[in-house]
Amino acid sequence: MSPEPILEVEHLTMRFGGLVAIDDLSFTAKRGDITALIGPNGAGKTTVFNCITGFYKPSAGMMRLAHPDGRFYLLERLLDFRVAQQARVARTFQNIRLFPAMTVLENLVVAQHNVLMAASGFTFGGLFGLGRYRAAERTAVDKARYWLERTNLLGRADDSAGALAYGEQRRLEIARAMCTDPVLLCLDEPAAGLNARESGELNALLRFIRTDHATSILLIEHDMSVVMEISDHIVVLDHGFKIADGTPAAIRDDPKVIAAYLGVEDEEVIKVEAEVGL
Template structure:
């Protein structure tokens, strides 16, 4: 198993409250990434990465440009098949450590027990990561269905339950009552997220015509319409003005607190990271260099060195003195 996430070289012991939060990654994990490696030819984009995301946590993945953060996301959401490594996601309280070895030895990609189910994401085809493991994501460069209306974007996200309710289109074509009821529920849920993201007035406009900030929020709303247990956000605050950024913080907190969805976040805007995340994992050149609460990570010399490009300890100390740490 991975080390306790408190970095060894942390300059000070974490406060008890922080320790409690961090323990959630240990005591109630939702996602366990173990020894994840992704190679593109000779380039190692992610190197032997191990980390845990806790249920109900906002876990931030940070690091300088090109550190491999988006590659990690692409592996988790089935966009890439990792070269090696394991990504175990659980629903319910099934004991990950006890079952993951057993599941790995079988050819299956998931396992159900009385306490919940366990999924090995690296074994699942891309659409099943969303459909069965319930992992949703947004993109750094927005990928809405720009020709469809805002509402339709949210309806597409609810495709699977609607498809079942429509008896694979026959019921939908004949307008069966069961399908109409389910469709109404889907529209209600879409409306809920539109209100939450303040897009309700634009419901019937083509998604491509929305301003940039609205498109970002619509992507989050669409991801939430798949009812995920884990939501992966790739730079949700990129290009937002300070006010929009604050609203985003509130939205993400509400997703965590009111919907029980755990969040995994890539973000460059440190005000967002430090403000809302419970747990921060720092990558540099595809390798994990720090893992802990925001405060611990902020003062970790290796993190500072990675961001500021310092090579040796003495220089780090000099920089620390300069920035007043």
């Protein structure tokens, strides 16, 4: 079986002044896969994300996103908010970006802004309490409730997001991204700062998202136990270059990958070696 690609990145290059952060990167993520983007610190992983989600305009290259209905979007041509709105690419951030003063539920309802905005007749209808808007809001709350259950946050729905524990905030950010009904979910280090039990739960959640929601996942992660366990496909970056690309098993034995990691701090090498079973 070889499913069709959902995201094709071709010759992506990003320069900041003289610094080349991504150099001619090409890779493909397949529909229904969990694709992991790994590499040492400073390899350019988050920059790739920022290009895909429209926050940076790449210096060169093409990023083509395919929807299940066959439509295509060239992401490099879309403004940041349109990537989420039209191409339906959702993301989380390395340093969690919630709306801390708003409640958990409000965070999830804001994520459904575009749907609700249309239902409220772009505010004019909603101002005078149209029934259509109330129904749409009920649906939005139901969707929020669904994701709160999945992420085990139901009891905290009316607490402010800033009051959540770190692991809960990570889960809320994923739930919020899922409330936009994405076809591609980009997660920037979702397991960072989580303990072993929480990482396990995260793995289960990501698998659930992939199988039950037809959402493909693109993942940046340092935690090799997460990467090796759940990824279908791994892309390894080093200094903006792609140095390897393949299944977890293939990546595990790739000498170039081990060398790249050997180039960084000892601690990380030992950790990686232990995790990949060297």
